[in-house]
Amino acid sequence: MRALLVALLAFGALVVGAPAASAHSIVTGSSPEDGSSLAQGPDQVSVTFNEVPQSQFATLNVVGPDGNLWSKGDPRIEGQSIVVDVGELGPVGEYTLAYRVTSADGHPISGTRTFTLTEEGSGTAGASADASAGAESDDSGVPLWPFLVVGVLVFGGALAFALRKPKDAG
Numbered sequence: 648m649r650a651l652l653v654a655l656l657a658f659g660a661l662v663v664g665a666p667a668a669s670a671h672s673i674v675t676g677s678s679p680e681d682g683s684s685l686a687q688g689p690d691q692v693s694v695t696f697n698e699v700p701q702s703q704f705a706t707l708n709v710v711g712p713d714g715n716l717w718s719k720g721d722p723r724i725e726g727q728s729i730v731v732d733v734g735e736l737g738p739v740g741e742y743t744l745a746y747r748v749t750s751a752d753g754h755p756i757s758g759t760r761t762f763t764l765t766e767e768g769s770g771t772a773g774a775s776a777d778a779s780a781g782a783e784s785d786d787s788g789v790p791l792w793p794f795l796v797v798g799v800l801v802f803g804g805a806l807a808f809a810l811r812k813p814k815d816a817g
């Protein structure tokens with residue numbers, strides 16, 4: 648029984664270690680760069696990945712310090728980047744790029760980048776952004792399922808041990 652538990656734990660370690668090596672798109676950069684300051688709104692903003700993202704369900708929004716959308720229209724995939732038009736901005740402060748794309752391996756990846764507008768613009772805000780937009784960030788690249796698998800294995804091992812013990816004792 649102890650050998651079985653050791654085997655289960657070893658297998659669990661393998662399962663946990665494996666996904667880190669699997670392909671999962673990562674962000675290689677953005678325009679404007681994360682944390683940068685601008686005196687004037689950019690014509691467009693983009694987030695670039697290490698491979699071509701799928702175009703279906705891709706989103707890229709720019710949300711201003713006023714909580715309104717400042718990106719214009721739908722985003723488009725250009726090469727390994729997702730791009731959306733912006734233009735003249737409004738209030739001074741922090742603007743957030745919120746992206747969500749499906750990577751080539753089928754996994755959704757999302758996150759945010761920010762830049763600061765230092766001089767007030769004369770642009771017109773779009774609709775109020777959904778309160779949830781930009782709030783989520785799951786680009787850590789660590790999937791949850793290995794932990795669930797290990798949990799099931801450990802629980803299964805413990806359960807097998809618990810069920811077996813009375814027989815051993817008797």
Ligand SMILES: [Cu+2]
Nearest residue numbers: 670671752754
């Ligand atoms: Cu992936």
